[in-house]
Amino acid sequence: MNVVFSVFQQTMFFTIPLLIVALGGMFSERSGIINIALEGIMIMGGFISILFINLTQGVLSGQLQLLIAVVIACVAGMLFSLLHAFASINMKADQTISGTALNLFAPAFAVFFARILQGVQQIQFNNTFRIESVPVLGNIPIIGDLFFKNTYITTYIGILILVLSTIVLYKTRFGLRLRACGEHPQAADSVGINVYKMQYAGVLISGAFAGIGGLVFVVPTSTNFNASVAGYGFLALAVLIFGQWNPMRILFASFFFGLLKTVAASYSGIPVLAALGVPSYIYKMIPYITTLVVLVFTSKNSQAPRAEGIPYDKGAR
Template identity: 45%
Template sequence: MDFIQILSIIVPSALLFAAPLIFTALGGAFSERSGVVNIGLEGLMVIGAFTSIVFNLTFSDQLGGSVKWFALLAAMIVACIFALLHAVASISFRADQVVSGVAINLLAVGLTLFLVKLIYGKGQTDMIQNAFRKVDIPVLSDIPVIGKIFFANTYYTSFFAIIVAFIVWFIIFKTPFGLRLRSVGEHPMAADTMGINVTKMRYIGVMISGALAGIGGGVYAESISSDFGHATINGQGFMALAALIFGKWNPLGAMGAALFFGFAQSLSIVGKSLPLLENIPSVYLLIAPYVLTILALAGFIGRADAPKALGTPYVKGKR
């Protein structure tokens, strides 16, 4: 197996696992740039995964091959609404944002498992038939060398996630909306003095966070697991949060970190087919993503500057 063949196995797999992390980390960027800690990304991914699978199974016959895209839309909407619980608790009632996020995670898992047992009579859903499959990107897959590595046997969702990352970067750093969002996360009192509605901007940030995390959960469920159970997401939301911090709350940095974590996760799947890793015990490959996440955060968290008002509830007129 030559080097090009090895890359053609690793790269598409890394992009596959990175896509859900990218979407979710981008969602976290909106929430945390507005000043609201969102530990609940894991729970929002769970809601997105559950919604997408149930929608896919329910409407597969009516919508055919396009059902997976409509399922992502449904996941986005439901997770956005679910994120409203975190927004109300942490912004309107000024509850501890970490505690609220943890509550969202616990509620999401408990609620979805209850609904799965209620609907399907067992601990997990049926397998979906209309999932995202490997494709060769037209024209691009025919490019010599590069086409075989990046654009053959890959997934549309991977490139969709990368495109969205650049769009989010532009929105946050190059638009008036992004400036207002960042201002309420850095100095909400100054933003309020300039006529910016701090509460409104934070609500918008948290709800966009829910929408993108819902898409992340839906992409994971419809491209990797193909069903939903209690262990479907299994820490992906926390890994996305780690990617956001590792990327210093910058959408492109978060995308880079998510690609790194996606690569680490892909090794546990494709490692046995690679000459360099075939003799490594599988348990080491399975724990590698989490170990690398811890090492990355331990090495970079001290150098990452969070938004100044992150985690601090804003009370109008109070310093």
């Protein structure tokens, strides 16, 4: 039973950043802007926030420090995503090329400034954020062991983001307008919706979530940041497509891929898998091979917003 609890907790460490970043990509694409810069935004958000933790770990520690770092990652992601928004919306640039440029720029920026500030590209930090057991809730049989022990506050932030995203997208005027801009921006414009503002909002929300996702990915799994998020931004795009741009489907897709990543990272601690004697590189390949297979089958029935990736020209009809 302890193995089951351990695997589930590890799965949540991988699932939550995927969930947060994929939800961010959903808001951008629902507005009509493809954001493949999620990887770069994760790196930028992770770099700035982990640097903050490194510089303040002699003064701050624990949950307060982590919460402030989350806010910093959010702001850093939003500011960095403004570059993509400006290029895609104002300059009518190819959105794929714009996103690729940011993905190339972010790790170079992180490595360069890490070496300037600390002499090495790895930013070390003390992990004082793990919650051994949430008071009262951690004592609940089974559920307490699964959700409220050996956890991080970022797990609950991810769940909160999921709930808020679902409400905003389907239960608010903003969500309706955002979806309208992604499906038929000319029609949205004809009834007085400012398409450009909605697209900026979508990209900024995606930047905020991706920035947070960069921090959430690093904190539970490492004690240093090396200008990399292991391709999680691209994996989040696969989760977004697999989840068909729907928050609840994205949750299940995130958990599925998170479980595969857990198997790849912790197979030696799972007696059944360890006894098989399969080479380690096979397990490490599984998440990415599965990604390709899933995309092949799900892309045929894609429910992507109809206008995504098409620059909107207000004067065109």
